Amino acid sequence: xxxxxxxxxxxxxxxxxxxADLAGTSRIKYPPNVRVIRTMCxxxxxxxxxxxxxxxxxxxxxxxxxxxGDCHYSEGNYKTLRRQVLLKRLVAGxxxxxxxxxxxxxxxxxxxxFAEVVxxxxxxxxxxxxxxxxxxxxxxxxx
Amino acid sequence: xxxxxxxxxxxxxxxxxxxxxxxxxxDEFVLELAAEADILFWPIAVDGKxxxxxxxxxxxxxxxxxxxxxxxxxxxxxAHLLREKSQVLIALGSxxxxxxxxxxxxxVTREEILERVYLDNPSIELGNRTVPRTRVPVNGTELELPAxxxxxxxxxxxxxxxxLVPGCPPAPERVQEVLAALVxxxxxxxxxxxxxxxxxxxxxxxxxxxDKRVARFVRPWEIVPDPESCLLEQGLPCxxxxxxxxxxxxxxxxxxxxxxxxxxxxxVQDQGATLVGAWASVIEAKTVEEAExxxxxxxxxxxxxxxxxxxxxxLQRSCR
Numbered sequence: 001x002x003x004x005x006x007x008x009x010x011x012x013x014x015x016x017x018x019x020a021d022l023a024g025t026s027r028i029k030y031p032p033n034v035r036v037i038r039t040m041c042x043x044x045x046x047x048x049x050x051x052x053x054x055x056x057x058x059x060x061x062x063x064x065x066x067x068x069g070d071c072h073y074s075e076g077n078y079k080t081l082r083r084q085v086l087l088k089r090l091v092a093g094x095x096x097x098x099x100x101x102x103x104x105x106x107x108x109x110x111x112x113x114f115a116e117v118v119x120x121x122x123x124x125x126x127x128x129x130x131x132x133x134x135x136x137x138x139x140x141x142x143x
Numbered sequence: 144x145x146x147x148x149x150x151x152x153x154x155x156x157x158x159x160x161x162x163x164x165x166x167x168x169x170d171e172f173v174l175e176l177a178a179e180a181d182i183l184f185w186p187i188a189v190d191g192k193x194x195x196x197x198x199x200x201x202x203x204x205x206x207x208x209x210x211x212x213x214x215x216x217x218x219x220x221x222a223h224l225l226r227e228k229s230q231v232l233i234a235l236g237s238x239x240x241x242x243x244x245x246x247x248x249x250x251v252t253r254e255e256i257l258e259r260v261y262l263d264n265p266s267i268e269l270g271n272r273t274v275p276r277t278r279v280p281v282n283g284t285e286l287e288l289p290a291x292x293x294x295x296x297x298x299x300x301x302x303x304x305x306x307l308v309p310g311c312p313p314a315p316e317r318v319q320e321v322l323a324a325l326v327x328x329x330x331x332x333x334x335x336x337x338x339x340x341x342x343x344x345x346x347x348x349x350x351x352x353x354d355k356r357v358a359r360f361v362r363p364w365e366i367v368p369d370p371e372s373c374l375l376e377q378g379l380p381c382x383x384x385x386x387x388x389x390x391x392x393x394x395x396x397x398x399x400x401x402x403x404x405x406x407x408x409x410x411v412q413d414q415g416a417t418l419v420g421a422w423a424s425v426i427e428a429k430t431v432e433e434a435e436x437x438x439x440x441x442x443x444x445x446x447x448x449x450x451x452x453x454x455x456x457x458l459q460r461s462c463r
Contacts, residue, residue: 048457051456079423081431083423084431086444096458
């Protein structure tokens with residue numbers, strides 16, 4: 001069976017989730033590979049959420065927030081941006097391609113853009129192949 | 144009244160011996176301990192053989208303090224043996240509790256380690272291709288070495304552990320408290336982290352926090368830190384915000400940023416991920432380029448953020 005990337009998408013409530021909603025109501029077609037989780041702000045997405053998704057089998061993690069300057073909470077997306085730079089380096093340290101963790105700005109009016117981001121990310125991860133993160137057994141015999 | 148004395152053991156897996164020294168650093172208390180308890184096995188200080196422990200009935204030891212990570216088959220076999228023989232098993236120190244410094248080896252593969260140490264190293268005689276093997280025939284007999292595992296494990300990954308005592312090494316005063324509680328039978332319910340605080344190190348750090356932003360992170364040799372103010376706010380990657388207190392903030396007291404050896408505080412699963420969030424919160428950047436510049440003084444994010452906890456992190460090891 002062909003590899004279908006599993007992508008976990010964290011979308012901020014005010015811009016990106018509404019943008020994704022617009023993509024749906026506008027009947028824009030895009031790959032069904034993103035599993036969306038809505039958060040109040042992109043800054044709510046702790047780095048540990050991303051690592052947990054990767055540890056539990058995600059091939060990629062997409063974080064979407066309001067464009068810089070447009071955050072509903074004025075500064076949240078800047079915090080997300082700063083973290084993202086370190087998070088990508090942390091992930092690279094584990095031997096995971098940093099492209100698997102992607103941050104994009106999607107406004108409430110950008111349904112088309114959301115669809116394009118998902119299509120592009122799905123295609124890139126399809127080319128990277130499945131995540132090499134081992135699903136960790138709760139082992140009692142190490143070896 | 145020898146029969147009433149506690150029977151205890153101390154062991155080291157993949158460890159440097161610093162935890163054993165922390166036990167000795169309790170000074171004359173060690174003598175009190177020896178008066179209250181028979182130390183049946185302690186490779187660094189007392190004569191004793193694995194056979195002596197194998198000969199004991201199960202549960203014969205009241206407690207074992209196990210320092211060091213599980214790196215090879217010997218570490219693991221002895222962990223299973225001591226678990227069987229001990230009523231209480233205590234992971235002593237960061238290696239045993241979280242993987243510790245040996246756990247940083249989880250950033251590379253077993254093959255890379257063996258290649259680097261035994262084959263591709265300037266100090267190796269030309270043409271010498273000797274690598275350790277688990278079984279080698281010599282003069283009609285067979286010699287055996289413990290298998291070197293593909294990765295480092297915490298003690299709790301291979302056996303049930305009753306208590307964790309974090310620290311690299313644990314502060315001697317904390318070790319003494321734990322040993323005294325063991326002797327008097329006043330340890331808390333099983334599963335607790337003992338010899339440590341319930342809050343982050345920042346709570347006990349005496350430095351002044353000004354809620355200040357930093358322009359960029361610096362390497363430790365780039366600045367002489369101000370002795371009064373928060374080290375993170377001076378641009379040093381201090382692990383205090385995501386590290387359990389209890390050590391007495393000894394590193395910040397000598398102008399050294401916290402290295403994170405007490406592991407994550409309660410409620411934090413992944414120390415490195417939390418540190419990434421904490422470090423990112425002190426810079427001013429508004430673009431990726433500005434953030435890259437600000438973090439230029441922070442190489443090897445994985446190694447610094449998970450200096451003592453890589454095997455205990457959500458991803459546990461490199462997947463290269």
